[in-house]
Amino acid sequence: MADDKYYTLAEGCPFANNASAVLMRGKQGSGLGLLQDTQLIETLAHFSRERIPERVVHAKAVGSYGEFEATRDCSDFTSASFLNKVGKKTPVLQRVSTVGPESGSADTSRDVHGWAMKFYTDEGNQDFVFNNTPVFFIRDPLKFPSLNRSHKRHPQTHLPDANMFWDFHVGNPEGIHQLLILFSDRGTPKSVRYMHSYSGHTYKFTKPDGSFKYAKIHVKTQQGVENLSSQEATRIAGEDPDFMIRDMFEAIERGEYPTWNIYVQLMSPEEAENYKWNIFDMTKVWSHTEFPLQQIGRLTMNRNPQNYFADIEQAAFSPSTMVPGIAASADPVLQARLFAYPDAARYRLGVNYQQLPTNAAKAQVYCPFQRDGAMRFDDNYGGDPNYVGSWIKPTKFYQDAKGIRASALALHTDHEKWVGEVSAYTSEITDDDFVQPAALWEVLGRVSGQQDRVIENLVGSLTGVKYPELRRAVYSLFGRVNNNLGFMLQERTEAVIKTVQN
Numbered sequence: 390m391a392d393d394k395y396y397t398l399a400e401g402c403p404f405a406n407n408a409s410a411v412l413m414r415g416k417q418g419s420g421l422g423l424l425q426d427t428q429l430i431e432t433l434a435h436f437s438r439e440r441i442p443e444r445v446v447h448a449k450a451v452g453s454y455g456e457f458e459a460t461r462d463c464s465d466f467t468s469a470s471f472l473n474k475v476g477k478k479t480p481v482l483q484r485v486s487t488v489g490p491e492s493g494s495a496d497t498s499r500d501v502h503g504w505a506m507k508f509y510t511d512e513g514n515q516d517f518v519f520n521n522t523p524v525f526f527i528r529d530p531l532k533f534p535s536l537n538r539s540h541k542r543h544p545q546t547h548l549p550d551a552n553m554f555w556d557f558h559v560g561n562p563e564g565i566h567q568l569l570i571l572f573s574d575r576g577t578p579k580s581v582r583y584m585h586s587y588s589g590h591t592y593k594f595t596k597p598d599g600s601f602k603y604a605k606i607h608v609k610t611q612q613g614v615e616n617l618s619s620q621e622a623t624r625i626a627g628e629d630p631d632f633m634i635r636d637m638f639e640a641i642e643r644g645e646y647p648t649w650n651i652y653v654q655l656m657s658p659e660e661a662e663n664y665k666w667n668i669f670d671m672t673k674v675w676s677h678t679e680f681p682l683q684q685i686g687r688l689t690m691n692r693n694p695q696n697y698f699a700d701i702e703q704a705a706f707s708p709s710t711m712v713p714g715i716a717a718s719a720d721p722v723l724q725a726r727l728f729a730y731p732d733a734a735r736y737r738l739g740v741n742y743q744q745l746p747t748n749a750a751k752a753q754v755y756c757p758f759q760r761d762g763a764m765r766f767d768d769n770y771g772g773d774p775n776y777v778g779s780w781i782k783p784t785k786f787y788q789d790a791k792g793i794r795a796s797a798l799a800l801h802t803d804h805e806k807w808v809g810e811v812s813a814y815t816s817e818i819t820d821d822d823f824v825q826p827a828a829l830w831e832v833l834g835r836v837s838g839q840q841d842r843v844i845e846n847l848v849g850s851l852t853g854v855k856y857p858e859l860r861r862a863v864y865s866l867f868g869r870v871n872n873n874l875g876f877m878l879q880e881r882t883e884a885v886i887k888t889v890q891n
């Protein structure tokens with residue numbers, strides 16, 4: 390702290406004594422408090438209000454700052470300016486979290502890890518809200534709250550509950566691909582530095598001429614993938630539940646800046662129409678052989694937050710925060726997240742959350758139709774009109790300066806024509822849903838002992854399921870991935886249960 394700082398009350402009144410309440414004191418030295426003790430009252434009142442709502446998911450997180458450097462000129466498939474010049478650097482905020490457990494929980498718990506990044510580009514913020522797995526448990530967004538509740542605490546016991554967890558997944562088996570990854574070695578990553586992350590969703594990279602490519606984005610650790618064994622993860626959860634926060638913070642303090650290479654897989658709309666998988670189904674990946682990874686940049690995290698609350702807890706990320714040249718696809722889960730994430734930020738941080746320093750764009754912001762509201766910190770657009778009229782042409786200055794036409798800007802609807810009918814979405818499972826998990830089972834077999842550890846990890850969870858018919862349904866679900874997997878799971882789980890019962 391600077392030497393010239395002196396203590397004041399929150400309104401600026403210099404105050405001599407910051408360590409004592411003012412009392413009407415009796416003979417014993419203690420006494421009655423006084424309402425006129427503004428310092429005491431303000432301090433207590435602020436203390437009981439200093440928590441903001443914890444995120445209902447992704448509460449426990451590691452955060453840092455760094456930069457993205459473009460390694461390819463991507464103007465052949467996107468007009469996004471941060472991708473259009475080799476060597477161009479863009480500041481980035483990164484927040485990596487577990488999903489289900491609360492803010493005080495152990496960060497080595499077996500869980501999917503959320504991977505949020507805010508690119509402060511010269512055309513506004515670009516948020517990527519990824520996971521450390523390439524697929525997701527569901528493809529119908531209506532199931533999102535149920536999925537997460539089943540992974541959290543039981544409404545009666547307030548305990549995590551294997552019955553609830555497996556009942557959800559047996560009832561919604563499209564998550565089998567993600568389950569297999571979750572119970573593999575990658576379900577307990579060693580730390581943030583050693584994980585990959587993936588867009589999961591299909592995005593669109595767009596050009597001013599109205600053309601676009603579908604894209605999946607991959608963020609690949611240059612530290613190498615490293616994982617904890619289940620036993621190590623459990624031990625560390627007891628010894629140092631904040632292991633991942635510490636690991637990242639200390640690595641950056643030591644000057645060991647972790648890096649990731651960022652790649653895209655690209656697909657034309659014509660290829661998408663004929664592809665064997667529905668590219669808007671988040672439970673599927675695109676083959677690396679058919680759609681090779683192309684590097685577009687490098688990410689380096691090199692600065693710790695100055696203040697966790699201001700920089701990381703107040704950070705809000707949303708897939709709807711996009712720059713010209715990047716757009717959402719028709720993935721229904723992505724479409725729902727476009728609404729749900731900023732809605733969560735409005736609830737958690739207030740309607741002016743975009744003005745908080747960690748969320749504020751570094752590019753020009755002029756959005757005079759969003760003004761007033763609680764905690765407005767700037768000049769609120771002064772006397773400028775607050776209605777749409779003839780007084781300002783949309784982005785006129787920007788168009789003139791860059792010599793581009795209006796449709797080149799962020800009008801996400803320009804690139805597609807849809808004809809369809811309104812009906813309920815069905816995400817019923819078919820044999821096709823087991824093709825990629827079966828391929829993954831073979832991939833897992835390439836690392837010595839990994840298939841065995843998947844079985845061991847699943848057995849550890851399934852022994853907590855008290856209903857035999859639910860356990861049988863889980864064996865049969867995994868048996869559809871691989872017969873032997875289902876069989877081994879049954880044999881080992883029932884053997885453990887029998888031993889415990891005897």
Ligand code: NDP
Nearest residue numbers: 523570573574575614674675676677678825826828829832
């Ligand atoms: P490839 O042989 O080209 O790629 C296999 C992929 O599996 C690699 O990306 C590898 O990651 C990844 N992998 C290895 N171990 C695990 C694990 N424990 N959990 C999750 N991923 C792991 O195969 P395909 O592209 O044909 O895909 C085969 C299967 O691999 C898919 O069905 C899918 O389940 C899985 N996969 C595919 C991805 C894709 O984008 N195509 C991405 C991730 C997984 P790494 O490069 O680090 O070795």
